[in-house]
Amino acid sequence: MSAMAGGGDPLLRVRDLRKSFGVHEVLADISLDVARGEVIAIIGASGSGKSTLLRCLNLLERPSGGEIFYAGEPVDWRRPPGFFGDPAVQRLRTRIGMVFQSYNLWPHMTVLENVIEAPMRVKGLPRREAEERATYLLGRIGLAAKRDQHPFTLSGGQQQRVAIVRALAMEPEAMLFDEVTSALDPELVGEVLDLMASLAVDGMTMLVVTHEMDFAREVSTRTIFIDAGRIAEQGPSVEVLERPVNERTRRFLDRVLHRRGGVDREAAVDDGR
Amino acid sequence: MMDADGPVAAAIAWWVSIEDYLPSFLDAAWLAFQLTLVIIGLTWVFGLVVALAKTSRYRVIRWPAELYVWFIRGTPTLIQVFIFYFGLPQIDIRMSPFAAGCLALGLNGGAYVAEIIRGGLLAIPKGQMESAIALGMSPWTAMGRIILPQAIRIIIPPLTNEAATTLKNTSLLSTITLVELTLHAQLIIAATYRPFDFYIIAAILYLIMTSVLTQIAAWLERRYQLRY
Ligand SMILES: Nc1ncnc2c1ncn2[C@@H]1O[C@H](COP(=O)(O)OP(=O)(O)OP(=O)(O)O)[C@@H](O)[C@H]1O
Ligand SMILES: [Mg+2]
Numbered sequence: 001m002s003a004m005a006g007g008g009d010p011l012l013r014v015r016d017l018r019k020s021f022g023v024h025e026v027l028a029d030i031s032l033d034v035a036r037g038e039v040i041a042i043i044g045a046s047g048s049g050k051s052t053l054l055r056c057l058n059l060l061e062r063p064s065g066g067e068i069f070y071a072g073e074p075v076d077w078r079r080p081p082g083f084f085g086d087p088a089v090q091r092l093r094t095r096i097g098m099v100f101q102s103y104n105l106w107p108h109m110t111v112l113e114n115v116i117e118a119p120m121r122v123k124g125l126p127r128r129e130a131e132e133r134a135t136y137l138l139g140r141i142g143l144a145a146k147r148d149q150h151p152f153t154l155s156g157g158q159q160q161r162v163a164i165v166r167a168l169a170m171e172p173e174a175m176l177f178d179e180v181t182s183a184l185d186p187e188l189v190g191e192v193l194d195l196m197a198s199l200a201v202d203g204m205t206m207l208v209v210t211h212e213m214d215f216a217r218e219v220s221t222r223t224i225f226i227d228a229g230r231i232a233e234q235g236p237s238v239e240v241l242e243r244p245v246n247e248r249t250r251r252f253l254d255r256v257l258h259r260r261g262g263v264d265r266e267a268a269v270d271d272g273r
Numbered sequence: 274m275m276d277a278d279g280p281v282a283a284a285i286a287w288w289v290s291i292e293d294y295l296p297s298f299l300d301a302a303w304l305a306f307q308l309t310l311v312i313i314g315l316t317w318v319f320g321l322v323v324a325l326a327k328t329s330r331y332r333v334i335r336w337p338a339e340l341y342v343w344f345i346r347g348t349p350t351l352i353q354v355f356i357f358y359f360g361l362p363q364i365d366i367r368m369s370p371f372a373a374g375c376l377a378l379g380l381n382g383g384a385y386v387a388e389i390i391r392g393g394l395l396a397i398p399k400g401q402m403e404s405a406i407a408l409g410m411s412p413w414t415a416m417g418r419i420i421l422p423q424a425i426r427i428i429i430p431p432l433t434n435e436a437a438t439t440l441k442n443t444s445l446l447s448t449i450t451l452v453e454l455t456l457h458a459q460l461i462i463a464a465t466y467r468p469f470d471f472y473i474i475a476a477i478l479y480l481i482m483t484s485v486l487t488q489i490a491a492w493l494e495r496r497y498q499l500r501y
Contacts, residue, residue, distance in 0.1 A: 058407060083331075085411040094409035104404035108422050118408035121418060163404075170408055 009072045011036045011174060011205050012057065017066035019052055019229075026052045027229045030066070034174070039206045041216035041237060044226035045252055050209040053226065054176045057207070058096045059089050070095070071173070094122060097167030098176040101183050103159045105151040105166070111138065112147040115166050123170065130169070137165045141195060157188030161195050174205040181212060193219075213257060217241050225249045291470060294461055298471075301457035302478040308371070308453060309440040309482070312378045316439065319383025324390035325416075338387070345384035351445055353377050358449040374446040382439050389431045393424035426497050433490035437483045444479075454478060 012034040019027040026049045034040060042050050055061040057068065059077055068075040070092060079086065105114050115134035119125040125133075138144045141161045143154075151159050160180055167175060177196065181189040193212060197219045200206060210216060216223050216237055223240040225233040225248075233246040244250045326338035345353070357377035358370060368376070397420050405415035447456035458475040462468045 060403060060407060084413060090409045090411060093407055098404075098407040100400060100404060100407075102398075102400050104398075104400035106401060106404075106419055106423075117418065118405075118410060121414055122409045166404075167408065 010034055011038075011071055013067075013069040014057070015067040015069075017053070017056060017068065018064045019049070019056055019061060020064045025229060027056065027063075030229075030231060032224070032231070034205060034207065036173075036205055037203045038222065039200045039204075039220045040208065041220035041223045042207060042209045042226060043211070043213075043216060043223060043252070043256075044232075048226045049229040050226055051178050052229075054098070054178050054207060054209060057176060058093050058098055060098075090122070094118075094170050095172055096174045096176060097170060097172035099160070099163050099167055099178065099180045101179045103151070103156070103163045103183075105159055105163055107151055110148050110150055111143065111154070111162050114151065114162060115169050118166070119169050134165070134169055137168055138162070141165060155188060156184045157191045160184065160188075160192050164192070164195055164199075168199075174207070175199070177206065177208040177210070179209050179211065181210070211256060213241060213253070225252065227252075287470075291474065294471070294474075297461070298454070298457065298474055298478060301452060301454045302482065304451070305440070305443045305453040305455075305479075306482055308374065308378075308443045308446065308451070309436070309486075311375050312382060312439050312443070313436050315375060315379025316382030316386045316435065319380060320386025320390050323383060323387035324394065327387065327391055328394060341380075342384045342387060345381055350378070350381050350442060351448065353381050354445055354449060370446070370449045370451045374443070374449055374451055378439060378442055378446070381442070382435060385435055385438075386432065389428055389435060390424070392431075393428040394420060396427050397423050429490060429494050429497065433487060433494075436486050436490065440483055440486060441479065 010033040012032070014030055014032040017027055017030040017032075018025070030053060042053065044050050052061055056063045056077075059075070063077050068077065075092060076088065081089065105111075106117070109117065112131065112134055115137065116125075116127065116130035119130040119133065120127060135144055135147065138147055141164075143158060143162060143165075146154060146158070151162065154162065164175075164180075180196075181192050184192065189212070193215050196206070196208070196215070200219050206220075208215070208220060220237045222234060223237040224231055225240060225244070225246065227246075227248050233240055233244060233249045240249065241253065244253060323338045323341060326334045327342070329335050329338075354374065354377040357368070358373040361368065361373070401419055401423065402412075402415055405419045406412065410418070443453055444455035446453055447459065450456075452460070454475050458471045462471050465471070
């Protein structure tokens, strides 16, 4: 978790990634290098293909073309998934954690059981060890006391933080976040973003699809703007968010920022006149 | 003796007249119950396999499963029983009435159980499977650990209904020489000419057995409810 961005191979390399659903082309020629420890914000309008991009990276969705390299190794997405699943793909997924908008915690298990399930079943960790790790991680987010409760007794923010911990328990090298605060009440967004920021500080490699522009500006090192399945603009987050070059980026940001801190901006514009 | 003509005396006389037949009726009911248990076990196995097959992404697996359900649901149960007991020997597949009856009703119920299980599986949100897969679980581990345990709660009530139907369907096996409750009643009636009495007795015994099944299911339901 301590490796920072720097020289050497990128952790993730994507070349000309394409994805179509039938005739509907959702991703086109996506190329992208992600260094270890990098935190990348992915922004873009609804339907632009952000989720699809993340889901192609851990093969929840099968790409239609292009190459993916993870830690220098090519990811073979062309092999059809066998009857019992594809062990190589499953191994890849243990190394890339993913957190979803709707938490997707398992309701029939307690918080602790949610967190130890994959380490035990997938990595073969003994229960004692898995529980130790889970208890440590739950303690880190202040939810150790809730370990024996079922997810639905927790607030949305608590559930989402448990979902993040569930992914962390697999000790992934990288994490994919797909609008993980979008389903939360506004007052619960902060606690989840704080946890993500602390992961970033620890050096976790992160790809974060988000509508939280403050998070993108303050935590991510790079921001990628996706428009109609293509990377329309990317660069250091401050650059992209404050001085966008692309006309479409500018219009998108105008719309998003206007909606959020609307009053201030309008006031500022009025003053300018 | 006035009492000899009263209703109480009539009831006692009736009881005495059937008392001797009761042990044999209980034996026949016990056979029906054993048949039911075996058949229920078979319907679950067939049902689970077919339900998974019907949700498979491979057409070669999905297609036979759909054909099977279509055939079972579209033909009379009695014809299916006849095919197994009377039909198969013609192509040199011979089975005891017990085996033929269990297989026929097992396959029959399996088609309905498959639909019940499939409904339960489809009711679990897609994200449940995805979050398991995204952690590196194989689809089968995810099915067994994440999806099925949740689907069970949805499945138990309709599965109870199906178990009761199975029990009642065993009376169809009276047509293939299995002396279960229905055929036993018919044999006794043939000897005594008392159809009203003995069909009522048979009905009461069926009622007791379906009630036992329903109670077991209610207990299961409570147990799984308590877990979360
Ligand atoms: N399984 C699918 N089948 C068919 N079309 C799909 C599927 N998944 C996504 N799409 C389509 O692909 C396009 C991109 O979807 P995607 O979910 O990646 O967008 P997004 O940028 O994440 O949007 P949002 O901000 O609303 O989450 C959409 O037009 C969507 O309808
Ligand atoms: Mg999305």
